[in-house]
Amino acid sequence: MVAAANPARHPTHAVPVPAAASHDPQALLDWYDRHRRRLPWRAEPGQTADPYHVFLSEIMLQQTTVVTVAPYYADFLARWPDVAALARARLEEVLSRWAGLGYYARARNLHACARAVVERHDGRFPAEEAALRALPGIGPYTAAAIASIAFDRRAAPVDGNWERVVARLFAVEEALPKARAKLRALALTLLPDARFGDFAQAMMDLGATLCTPRKPACALCPWRESCAARADGAPERYPVKTAKAARPTRRGIAFLALRADGAVLVRSRPEKGLLGGMSEVPSTPWEVDGPGHVAAHAPLQADWKALNATVTHAFSHFALELGIWRARLPAKMAAPAGHRWVRPAQFEAEAFPSVMVKVLEYID
């Protein structure tokens, strides 16, 4: 979508803009110049950010906090300092270094995207939103983020921060996610005439530090005078959201097969779906109705002992309760088809998601 930089000069019929609203973009840029957060992936003031740094950080930051991302970003950048290096990496190694960060399709797409940049764009990220959007794992937000932050193109990376800020500035009563298009249209009316990258990051900093979900610090906000939600006296009421569905509990049993030499029996999950491509301890299916006939799912015949232990884990759309069955096996025992024996010293090279790290606590 294309919108005029200033709707007062270039009226649009797409969305009615309150006549009284004057959220001066320069006021936010001035605030940003004084309060910008120093983050590992950000360029120094006045400098252009490296597109690869923006790309890597933006993918990691999808639905993930700055504090969580920071060590992963440092590790990836040290290991793969540029997009060509990442493109040369093995997918298994990328997944193992991503382990613990969640939303594992991001890691697979990150790797595919690096290869696509090398193959389709000669190793240089395109500056245009449309070309960026065509790359794997890069959606409308990330395309706009790279275009604006790395290339200072006029683009609006509307994330959760932008949505919250805009919903409050205009006191939008329509609920998310349905209100998304409206919030985006309103966001476009806020854009300055220059410094698009700084403006994008300023909106994120504003949302992350002042215009927070709970107890926003309106007294410190550069837009406090023109904010409709503040005028209403209840800024924390925005953005309005529709209630989410309740999260069911699924149950299963994990089979901890321990060889006498200390090795543990593991396998890789299918490439697509939940924890796609990640390493796991074999288990029954995880179902709401429970594991059913447990022994039928055991990876091998053994003297299985049910431990008095349950691993619980919260996924985004269901809770998991995993019982543990453990068996000890001779050192020369071969791995069944599709499985492999892994010693604890080699765990670092495996792509164990957090739930499997919890299961592996019971190898002793």
Added chain:
DNA sequence: GAGGCGTGGGT
């Protein structure tokens, strides 16, 4: 377009 897709921290 609504739901699948992780995780850890905060209240």
Added chain:
DNA sequence: TACCCAAGCCT
């Protein structure tokens, strides 16, 4: 405790 929340993308 049981939610809610965080720089979304894909199908």
